[in-house]
Amino acid sequence: MNKPDPIPARLAALKTTPTPDLKQQWRDLFDSEPPPFNRRYLESRLAYRIQELAYGGLKPETIRRLERLGEELDGGDRKKRGIRADRDRPITGTRLLREWQGVEQIVTVTADGFEWQGRPYKSLSAIARAITGTRWNGWTFFGLKNHRGRT
Template sequence: MTSDAIDVAAELTRLEVLTNFELRSEWRRLHGMQPPKSLSRDLLLRGITYKIQERAFGGLSKSVLRRLSGAVPDVPRGVTRKATQALVKPGTRLVREWNGQTHTVLVHTDGVEWRGKRYRSLSVVAREITGAHWSGPRFFGLDGRSK
């Protein structure tokens, strides 16, 4: 065992006997900020343990951090995300009336079919029907919003 591993093991053993008040103080020391008020003892221990291990063995690599920072775009507080896409099984027929005409689209595994012609997405079909840029799933009522 390396000396780093021994030091980490000793630190983890020391943490087990600390009171919640002392754990919160340890969190402030390691994280440089107050711990969330509703954090359980278990989560306090996990957060502190992670920081101790990170200091002893190093944190995430720059490439992983870069990938993670681009993985989830910033969302303002209070804004909830919607599901990315409604799953529609191949063979499903979507029907929409537009300007007095009924339009039927057949869903395939690699796109959709409308009026006997294949298209790569519902949005392309919606643009063909309306002449304007539309979200295909929204146009065909798949996003949960009412028309």
């Protein structure tokens, strides 16, 4: 008689596991400190890792193929590989306007980031934080699609 596969139940339990316990699972499964990302990220990476350890990871041929595809895209430049092309980014010169507490805020898209009040910024989130004093997703703050393509 076959035993039921415990992995689906373990994956389902991630949704209701307290965050400190998710972080401990991360330490156990990855042998490193968990990254400072949101809970959803931890859940998805833990789910992948649990399945990878139980069922096996990518086949070596798949890894080689992905590496070849990456080299075709970036010419073998590993530095470029870490930079994600952001097709949803507004074109250089675009002005983003947002009214915050009665004051109009204007951000200009530059070739390598953004400019607000004459200062360069790498991200819209940094500008939103400077304007509001709290953490914001910059794409959401300025009413744009966020970088994952959702609205």
